[in-house]
Amino acid sequence: MEPATHQTWRRSFYYLHGAFILPKRFQSGQAEHAAVSASPRVRPRLLVSRLYQPSNLRDVGQESRLAGQMTCKSQRLMQQAGLIHPSNPGCYYYLPAAVRSMEKLIKVIDQEMHEIGGQKLDMPSLCSADLWKASERWDLMGKELFRLKDRHRADYCLGPTHEEAVTTLVAHQTTLSYKQLPLLLYQITRKFRDEPKPRFGLLRGREFYMKDMYSFDVSEEAANQTYESVCEAYSRLFARLSLRCVQVQADTGNIGGTLSHEFQLPADIGEDHLLLCGSCSFSANAETLSSGRTDCPQCNTGSLVESKGIEVGHTFYLGKKYSHIFKATFSSAQNKPATAEMGCYGLGVTRILAAAIEVMSTEEEIRWPGLIAPYQVCVLPPKKGSRVDKAAVFAEELVQTLGEAVPHLRGEVVLDDRTHMTIGKRLKDANKLGYPYVIVVGQVALEENPKIEVVCQQTGETMFLSKDGLLDLLGRVETV
Amino acid sequence: MEPATHQTWRRSFYYLHGAFILPKRFQSGQAEHAAVSASPRVRPRLLVSRLYQPSNLRDVGQESRLAGQMTCKSQRLMQQAGLIHPSNPGCYYYLPAAVRSMEKLIKVIDQEMHEIGGQKLDMPSLCSADLWKASERWDLMGKELFRLKDRHRADYCLGPTHEEAVTTLVAHQTTLSYKQLPLLLYQITRKFRDEPKPRFGLLRGREFYMKDMYSFDVSEEAANQTYESVCEAYSRLFARLSLRCVQVQADTGNIGGTLSHEFQLPADIGEDHLLLCGSCSFSANAETLSSGRTDCPQCNTGSLVESKGIEVGHTFYLGKKYSHIFKATFSSAQNKPATAEMGCYGLGVTRILAAAIEVMSTEEEIRWPGLIAPYQVCVLPPKKGSRVDKAAVFAEELVQTLGEAVPHLRGEVVLDDRTHMTIGKRLKDANKLGYPYVIVVGQVALEENPKIEVVCQQTGETMFLSKDGLLDLLGRVETV
Missing domain, CATH: 3.40.50.800 (Anticodon-binding domain)
Structure with missing residues (x-):
């Protein structure tokens, strides 16, 4: 010494x-x-005896119902270890150790988003019905949207995603120049979705943390490049977490747009059905292919193998769907107003946490990235x-x-x-x-x-x- | 070189x-x-030309209404500088520079809370009506509470504060021992309050960030000590931010309990009326004294001087009000169940940000801690x-x-x-x-x-x- x-x-x-x-x-x-x-x-x-990691929380009046819901390993392990505790259906207390883990995950995500030029903001959870009616999603979302009225009887929803809000914000900037594009804005906030059947702990909740990024570009070509750079950032993120992640072609759902990928962690518990080609890099969510198809549409030689996956990220090329409605324009190199090309990119923050535990842990012991x-x-x-x-x-x-x-x-x-x-x-x-x-x-x-x-x-x-x-x-x- | x-x-x-x-x-x-x-x-x-700090956002259809609301310096400066942008009444976009500042403030708060043994968790925003009915605040809060129903017609509110939720959580731990007390749990999350007149930008919003801490102690004496240590942490926090802060006796309002202090930043724009003694350390919110009183109730010699203040923190000694209702007990040194003594302690995170700008800036230039x-x-x-x-x-x-x-x-x-x-x-x-x-x-x-x-x-x-x-x-x- x-x-x-x-x-x-x-x-x-x-x-x-x-x-x-x-x-x-x-x-x-x-x-x-x-x-x-x-x-x-x-x-x-830091003394274990003082850490609030209560591993044996009683569930007054909820035992039976919850026992039935305790349908996956990550939920069971996280509750047993005092990482989370159920509150309302699909809502959890995140206990101190889980908060520490989540804050670290958020730091990694921040680093990767900054690396590609992302800038972090924070948008209200209360979203005016007017905006959602303008995009027609007020009706389209149906019961998945949590809706409420304020004291003046004005209608709001709790934002499950923020295309309307961010596009309005960007539209308000009258001086946006092509020189400032691509503009990549993101937030990491709590989101709300009234799932019909919340289950699997943090894998499918009604209140959860999501990273949502929105991009604004001068042209379709530029937007595609931004799309690529976000996908690369996602791949780097999962590599840093030592998580095997598959990028698959996906359906665009009610978000809209023409191009979409999901980032899936292969896992038995996964709710998504993936088809992966044995010969080339082709992979897709089974939803996007005609039912029963077994040959690969890309190489035409390989056959498709089924796998289940947990969706942890989703990217969409939106085109002008929202920028047209909300008039998000910029002045072009020719000094003329032009409508921005958009993309949006989600990462399920609390879901990544649970999915990592799901795929890395043994039946009895948690393993972390x-x-x-x-x-x-x-x-x-x-x-x-x-x-x-x-x-x-x-x-x-x-x-x-x-x-x-x-x-x-x-x-x-x-x-x-x-x-x-x-x-x-x-x-x-x-x-x-x-x-x-x-x-x-x-x-x-x-x-x-x-x-x-x-x-x-x-x-x-x-x-x-x-x-x-x-x-x-x-x-x-x-x-x- | x-x-x-x-x-x-x-x-x-x-x-x-x-x-x-x-x-x-x-x-x-x-x-x-x-x-x-x-x-x-x-x-x-980091290039200024690329920072999303739009200092001249147009307000489609809101100009006149907002002009009327632009009633204080911090709101004007923050909007002009592209730190915030109004969304719905009392709701703001926090733009990238504001997010950076807020994340730093949160780090400082985390440090001070950890210093006194605080452990950070994160509770759902969706709070079940059942819990709020049990504490009778479902009716008491009236229109200030944002209320909603889920797809099963179950009633919820958006939590403006979390005494009910945290006490329920602690009550669920059947093995809590006196050896684990004091237990100090806190969160820094978005809170909701349907203010009748949201105004002054981030000073009085409907959606805002708050740090709320809850303490559980073995006895009234121990709870008082915890109360003191939180007040000291608050004082250290404001000292680190170079903000002059006055701790005044306060009313307990609908939170309940018997002892309460506010942390006030003296400012002309402040909505609170304070009375400070010229001779001793006595200071109180005018609400707590009989109207028109000018002599100091503590030293009996000094006279009271009026000042206005912005409330940035609030502490409450709650006693057994919530722990009794929700049965938050621990096993005592004698191995008998005993009801915990509680306190709760708030800090307005977004409010501190705006208040600091309010008191430190000139009319035209922002100054920060x-x-x-x-x-x-x-x-x-x-x-x-x-x-x-x-x-x-x-x-x-x-x-x-x-x-x-x-x-x-x-x-x-x-x-x-x-x-x-x-x-x-x-x-x-x-x-x-x-x-x-x-x-x-x-x-x-x-x-x-x-x-x-x-x-x-x-x-x-x-x-x-x-x-x-x-x-x-x-x-x-x-x-x-």
Whole structure:
């Protein structure tokens, strides 16, 4: 150990036994008259015993109904692990660990959208009926639209998507020039859809988070290029999440337009039927092909194989459908008003979260795309009163050191302080929650050359590392 | 210039003239067939000409109505600068610069809430009427509640606040132990309130972002301590934003409970009337005192001075009002079920944004709390074809260097590339938008010892710095 490191180690030990790691009253259930120390600010330790991750929520009066709905793995695992809790049908509380994961997913999406020039805004959920009548979707959407009246009896819907709203916004800018196009505007907000049969937890809800992007271009050719660049961004996104995703030709539904693709994660539970060609890259939603077709319309040689998929993204080339109705124009290079070519592009944010868990997890244990796991590391100190009790100090020091030596793991390391439980039971819990790295501090930590046991969830591998080896391993963990 | 720095400078120059700073087609209005380069990934430059900050949105059919509503400075400045755009009454589009500012504000709030042990969750907007009937607020809230029915004719409201929802959630955890208390749960989500007279832009809207936290404690004494610690966190928050905030005694309204404070920013436009004692720390909302009272009820010697304020935060000690109704219990140290003591604590997120602009700006120019300005730095290269045209390269290099040499300013530096406009006109724009630091690259940048002109918005000071001096200055800028 280098002198400098040694000093850090000492200092962290000092802090650990000081009063302000957690404000003192948080360290036991008894409230004490300890003033909240103003400075120096020490980041509170993350203790499993204090995390609101209630894994056994009772369901007053809903047991039977929900039991029937608990029809897929991700829903079951997410409720068991205290990630989500059902509220109304199709509506969920997102509990703290799920919020952490979702915020990370949103960061990754933001990065990919910025990369292609996307700019983030935020549009009202309350959408005026007038706009939806102008696009004729007020009637077309039927019962899927949540509708309400305000105190003046004016009609509104809760936006399930925002073509009308964003096109109106862009139309209001009288000075939009061709030089400012392509314009890519997106938001990541809560959306509402009164599903006839909400089910599968976050996979088909009535209230959910969606990323919706809208593009405005000078020409059909330019719009096609934008369409391509969004599809590429989606592919990069799923690659970064280590999710195998298939881009298939899709139906345009009531959004309108002439070109559409779905991004599907192949999964047994999927509600979509896909047809994939064995010989070429052709893939399509079965809806788009005539029923019973088995030969590939692209290469004419391959035969189509059926698969099920969970739709996690959808892209549409809209043409001038909305820009014509709402008069979204720009001044062309010839200084004449021209109508913008549009596209729209959705990603189901909460759905990606659940779908990732659906396809990556075992029946009993959650597995995450590493980048968006709620926490990266869980450290398990030995059971209190056990033979290796002394290693507890080592575990606490380790948590502190990790926070200092690996800056991007700050806030990512959890200490399972429930030391009245055996290591085995806590390890089982940690495996269930799927922390990418579980560190067991036991017997080998007390040896002359202390070793740390590390369980790598992604590979299932268990390693015994020196502290330097551990820092090296964790220093390479990718975070967002 | 050090050799290493020099090399960086060279490299950035190379990148600047490469094709992939912005995907090429984004550099002009004409779409070109340039494939989006996959790697190496270079962060796109931020160009003023490309930012969606439409400062002159037309209001089809709403001009007259909106003109009448444009009753305060923050609304006018925010609309003029392209930060917000009106949608339905009391509902706004938050445009990209406003979203950036809001996301920063949310980060600061998150930090302060985590500091006192707060855990973030996210509850449904659709709240079942059953819950609101149980608390009797279904009737009590009257027309302020947005109400709707789903396809099965079940009644819902759009949550303006979530005491019912969060208490139900906590009640569902059958194993909650006194050891887990205090439990502080909060969310930062969109809230809905059907205001009779929405006005003042984001200061009184019908759809807005709020941070609402709910606390659960073992005893009244412990709940009071939690209450104190939240109030202290609020004070720290406003101090970090350089906003003068007064904590005043308040009425508990229909939330219920026995103790309540408001956090008020003194401002002429404020809708609340405050009474502050000249001699002691006493301050209260005038509503809570008998009308016409001028002597201080706390020190009995001072006299009360009236002030107006914008309410940006509100804290309530709720006691057992909701925990009793919804049976939110925990097992005590004696292993007996006991009802939790609750508090609730709001912060108006979008309101803080507008209120900060209201109290800090001049009539014509926006000023931000530095920490949450949408961008920290704007660089102005010289006018094209002007005498000092050559300095343009220097400006572009500067933007690149800042991104590399000052990591926490990554994504915070904007280049005003509208070089067909004079420096003077662009400087005026930059002052209006209130970038904390505006850098003018002109004549002095071409001298033998190049100097950079820096306008510091907070102080109004103009400085001429060497590049090292500038890096030193900007290296000390606090960001979140």
